Amino acid sequence: MQTVLEMVGISKSFPGVRALDKMSFDLYKGEVHALVGENGAGKSTLMKVLSGLYTADEGEVRLHGKKIESAGIRQMIDAGVSVIYQELNLIQHLSVAENIYLGREPRIAGLFIDWKKMYRDVEVLLKPFNVNIDPRAKIRSIGPALQQVVEIAKALSLNSDIIVMDEPTAPLTGNEVDRLFEMINSLKKTGVSIIYISHRLEELAHVADRVTVIRDGAMITTKRLDELDTEEIIRHMVGRQLTEQYPVMDIPAGDEVLRVEGLSRKGLCSDVSFSVRKGEIVGFTGLVGAGRTEIMQLIYGYLRKDSGKVFIEGKEADIRRPRDAVRRGIGLIPEERKKQGLVLGLSVFDNASLTVLSKFSSFGLLRKKRISDIVRDMVAKMEIKTPTLRQQVRFLSGGNQQKVVLSKWFVRDCKVYIFDEPTRGIDVGAKVEIYKLMQNLARQGAGVIMVSSELLEVMNMSDRLEVVFDGRIVKEFRKGAASSEEVMEYALGLHAGGGAGGDTAKQKPGDAQ
């Protein structure tokens, strides 16, 4: 087998951190080599060394057996390395063709852009992908799946034979993921080598030939995929046996704490009714775009509802804005942690205390001692790893950031917690901690809602599971009452029936208009 890339003994340090420690990695021609590791293990740093963004302190990079002397971004692109980042690097207001040929547009007389040739070339380039993309379309008008195709096409047009894909499936839905895998497999056949970074271990079986697990900046193991199983990979990632990924819990459910009746908003959801009892975890699953997040935001008052009622502990709650929801004891842990859950530039302390400042101030003046005690306690209890409370949250890892968001609500002692994709982008070890925290809340008598796309997770964690399709709850399952295939069938809308919410499994006596 021909080796196209060798990275040998790569070390890279930042003040206070040794991000890569004599790391080694290689890549064969025409293979997909998966790179896995917890957040902060050093995956991105390694790829930044490969892309020329960082210079390694030690070690060498060899492409096709030749040592790379000065590795700038330009040199690595010329040498055939393309990196497709998680947050795609395309310019939203330019066309597909302009993005692909950015900076090297075909020109007439060296002056005017040869649009005709550019569009024609792009069409040729996109042909093997078998997708319907107009080279003239603006990037913002095409979905994330097609944007990824554009990135891949751009890499190919640069004659790259090594492509790095960082979490490529994160923004994609089920079908799109399958299409991407097909694409990767056909790229392989043309001799392109791919480094595939992903958190979703179950995907690896579909694409990867070899897997390298890294931990703490060092290579732990490189094996053929068929010599490894998921459990072993996870064990290597976390460095310990992960016996209880989904901690078991049996908490008797108490009185009803939240009831939603006939929640509707045109175009987002219709006639959604459900209830949550104290000590209960109610899961919400469905495909991306099914309306789960929107349902939660409607309950929370972040989106305005057309109709429907929300009851807290049996009393109707008039919730028009998040403020109202918070006042009634609802806390939302949003899907977009960095955009909606945190103020990244502020400290751990400021973020965690944001929701209680009004509670602990007299005439606007903060009772600092009191707040500080509460936050300090919470940060210790949550085992948030931060040098000090003054550390800006943007420097924390995903798992610790999520714990800061949770702290913000825990200090308020809410009655209902809505977790929207609480474990997204969080490494395996921290996930289990979040699960346990959710169960603790239930044990203390709170009602918990968990929205999640990870079927396995949401099925194992929730006492009841609501399946959402097309803005409606199409089915409710008790824990253990269904296989994941069954749940998926409902999520795909195979049992949805015709009318809006017509034959759903669970309908409260309809008082929605």
Add this chain to the structure above:
Amino acid sequence: MKINLRSILKNYGIVIAFLLICVLLAFLSPVFRTVNNFILILRQTSIYGIMAVGMTFVILTGGIDLSVGSVLALSGAICAGMLKSGLPIPLVILVTLGVGMGCGLFTGVSVTAGRITPFVVTLGMLTIARGLTLIYTKGYPISGFSPEFRFIGGGYFLEVPIPIIIFLAVVLLAWGVLTQTRLGRYIYAIGGNEETVKLSGINAGFFKAIAYVIVSVTAAISAIISTSRLNSGGPQAGVGYELDVIAAVVIGGTSLAGGRGSIWGTFIGALLIGVINNGMNLLGISPYFQQVVKGFIIIGAVLLDRLREEPS
């Protein structure tokens, strides 16, 4: 060693720059290094320094207020008019502050409830307030007030000019508000990420509007001082002040994107501008050239501030 130097530069860069400039000027000009000159600088600084303190609130939320100069003119003119008609001074002061508050309320509500960008709203307010001033004064200055009123801008307390005392009081009060109150913490949080603040159940719009009220009230305070000191309230008062005010805040390290900055930074920023104006005057450098230098200092300060953004 290198890291240490960097972190010192990072946190105290502007203070160091300020001190270096002071030392340099003290070296070059014997007049500069007198106590009297220093008091002079502080007094000159106080008028726009007070507004810079208010402006810090707005810029921390991620906004901007271009209308401070005009609001100063409007409240100053109304103040002068009321004094001329013989109203008691305390009442005049209260109403003047009320005028400022009204202007701020208008811009604040337009920005929050009306969802118009602060740049546009306050650009509008800049013209509106200037126009109202011209209407009210019919284009002529209103001058000649009682010694009691002139004491505010020209008097001394224990040999310290009153404007300086007011300036320092405003700085201290603002520092207290920003660090010790709910409002202060919310202002930083709103500038950092307004969506998160709203989703945390906080009335972000209300607190953001307050920032605009605060800056306009500081403009009214400056108006009272300026009217008293010049013994005149005129339609041309405060023209172009917004530039020096914003410059002081930016030089002081407050990020125009919001969420990061401090009152002490603004204080130093305002003093730096005062020192440079004063120093260059003493050295006989042409005012035209002074503008150029000030411009470079603004850019240099932001460049210095960039060091903070980079992880060390």
